[in-house]
Amino acid sequence: MSSPLAIGAVSAVLRNLLDDGLIEAGSAMGLTVDVTAVAPDTIDLDDADASPRLNLFLYQVTPNQGWRNAALPSRSSVTGERLTNAPLALDLHYVLTAYGRADFQAEILLGYAMHLLHERPVLDREAIRRALDPSPLDVSMLPPAFQALTASDLADQLEQIKLTPSIMSNDEMSKLWSALQSHYRPSASYQASVVLIEGARPGVSPLPVLSRGPRDPTTQRERGVLVNPDLLPSVPTLFRAEPQFSQTGARLGEPVTVTGARLAGTGHVVLLRHRLNEQPFELTPDSVAASGESMTITLPGDAAAQAALAAGQLSVGLRLLVDGEPAPRETNTIPLILAPTADFASADLQRTASEVTVELTASPQVRTQQKAVLIIGTTEAVAAARDDAADPLLFSFDPAIAAGEQRARLRVDGADSILLDRSGTQPIFAPDQVLEVP
Known part of the structure; x- marks a missing residue:
C-alpha cells in the first residue's frame, strides 16, 4: 500500500511522463515547452514572452467505488487497540490544459500530450520508480516537496495506476473553469485509478482457531458451539x-x-x-x-x-x-x-466589585484535562486552569449574580452532580446542593 504522499506522487509521475514524452517528440513546436502541475489561476496569461505550456491540474478526488466497502479502520471495543488498517482507496481527476500564444500551438501541444497518455494507459512500477528517483541524478538537488515523494511507496502498492480519459459536458467544463476563475484553454480530463493509501500503525491479528470449545480429554472431540434453549446471548x-x-x-x-x-x-x-x-x-x-x-x-x-x-x-x-x-x-x-460530588458546605465564596469567586473541592478529583463547570442557579462559570488534580477548583462569576442561597451543581465532562433526591416517593431538590452567595 502507498503512504499519504501517493496523491502528490501520481501528479509528479504524470508530469514527468509528459515532460519526457515532449522532449523525445522533438522540436515540433519549434520552442521550449514548460510542463507544470499548478493551479490554472496562478498561470500568467498576459506574459508575452511566456513559452508554450502544458499544465496538469488535480481538480477532484473521489472514493473508489470498487474498494470503498472493502473494510474500515477498526479498534478493539475492550482495549482500544487498532485491529485493522483498511486502505483509503481514491480516484484522482485531472484536467490537462495546453497554453500557446501563436496559432495552433495549444492544439498541437494538446495533441502530443493526449497521444502520450493514450500510449501509456498504465503507470508501470518501473516508470514510477524512475520518475520519483531519477538516478543517477542526486535527489537532494531537487525541490524538498519532490524529495519527500520518494517515500510514497506508490510503485509497490497492490494495484497499478490506470489512466482513463473522462468526458466532461460543456456545463461541467464551464462550471470547472468558472470555479478556477481562469480563462478557458483547450483541455482534456483524465481519471487516475486507483490510489491505495494505508496507515502504518501496527494492528492485531488473531491466531487461528484450534477447536470449537474445549476438547474431551478421552475422545479428543470438540465440544462444539454452545447452544442454550432461550433467546439470550450464549456468552456472558x-x-x-x-x-x-x-x-x-x-x-x-x-x-x-x-x-x-x-x-x-x-x-x-x-x-x-x-x-x-x-x-x-x-x-x-x-x-x-x-x-x-x-x-x-x-x-x-x-x-x-x-x-x-x-x-x-x-x-x-x-x-x-x-x-x-x-x-x-x-x-x-x-x-x-x-457523577462528581462537590463539597459545597466547605466552599469559599468571596465577592469583590469585579467578580464573585467560588473555591471548592470535588470527589473524585477533577483531572487537569477535564472541563469543570459550576452552575449557580442558571449562571455558569468554567474552572480556571490548574497545575495538579489535587488543587481546588476556582470559579469566577459576574458580580451581577444575585446574593443569597441558590441551588448549585458541578458539571465535569458533561456529568452533573446529583441535584435531585429521588429516594422518596417524589423527587425533591437535595438540601446539600446549595451555595450561600455573599
Whole structure:
C-alpha cells in the first residue's frame, strides 16, 4: 500500500511522463515547452514572452467505488487497540490544459500530450520508480516537496495506476473553469485509478482457531458451539448499569446494579475504564445473583479511588471464569456515568466589585484535562486552569449574580452532580446542593 504522499506522487509521475514524452517528440513546436502541475489561476496569461505550456491540474478526488466497502479502520471495543488498517482507496481527476500564444500551438501541444497518455494507459512500477528517483541524478538537488515523494511507496502498492480519459459536458467544463476563475484553454480530463493509501500503525491479528470449545480429554472431540434453549446471548453479556434510585449517575460510595445474562461463575472482577486512564480500575462485586442475571457493585470512596477514578462516562466490563471453561472470559462493556460530588458546605465564596469567586473541592478529583463547570442557579462559570488534580477548583462569576442561597451543581465532562433526591416517593431538590452567595 502507498503512504499519504501517493496523491502528490501520481501528479509528479504524470508530469514527468509528459515532460519526457515532449522532449523525445522533438522540436515540433519549434520552442521550449514548460510542463507544470499548478493551479490554472496562478498561470500568467498576459506574459508575452511566456513559452508554450502544458499544465496538469488535480481538480477532484473521489472514493473508489470498487474498494470503498472493502473494510474500515477498526479498534478493539475492550482495549482500544487498532485491529485493522483498511486502505483509503481514491480516484484522482485531472484536467490537462495546453497554453500557446501563436496559432495552433495549444492544439498541437494538446495533441502530443493526449497521444502520450493514450500510449501509456498504465503507470508501470518501473516508470514510477524512475520518475520519483531519477538516478543517477542526486535527489537532494531537487525541490524538498519532490524529495519527500520518494517515500510514497506508490510503485509497490497492490494495484497499478490506470489512466482513463473522462468526458466532461460543456456545463461541467464551464462550471470547472468558472470555479478556477481562469480563462478557458483547450483541455482534456483524465481519471487516475486507483490510489491505495494505508496507515502504518501496527494492528492485531488473531491466531487461528484450534477447536470449537474445549476438547474431551478421552475422545479428543470438540465440544462444539454452545447452544442454550432461550433467546439470550450464549456468552456472558452485560446489559445495563443502574445507579440507586434511578439517578442520572452514580457517586463514589454508592451501589450500582448491573444486569446481564450468563454472569454466573467464579473469580468475578469488575473493570472500570475511563478515557484518561491507561489501565482499568478493578474491583470485586458485592454479590452476584445465582441466576446470573445481575450483580451489585459499590463504587469505592477511599482516597485511592478518588485519585484513580475520574468523573464522566465510564465503561463497565466484567472478567469471570465460566464453569467448565479453562480460561477467564471478558464481557462486553456498558456505559456508567460517574457523577462528581462537590463539597459545597466547605466552599469559599468571596465577592469583590469585579467578580464573585467560588473555591471548592470535588470527589473524585477533577483531572487537569477535564472541563469543570459550576452552575449557580442558571449562571455558569468554567474552572480556571490548574497545575495538579489535587488543587481546588476556582470559579469566577459576574458580580451581577444575585446574593443569597441558590441551588448549585458541578458539571465535569458533561456529568452533573446529583441535584435531585429521588429516594422518596417524589423527587425533591437535595438540601446539600446549595451555595450561600455573599
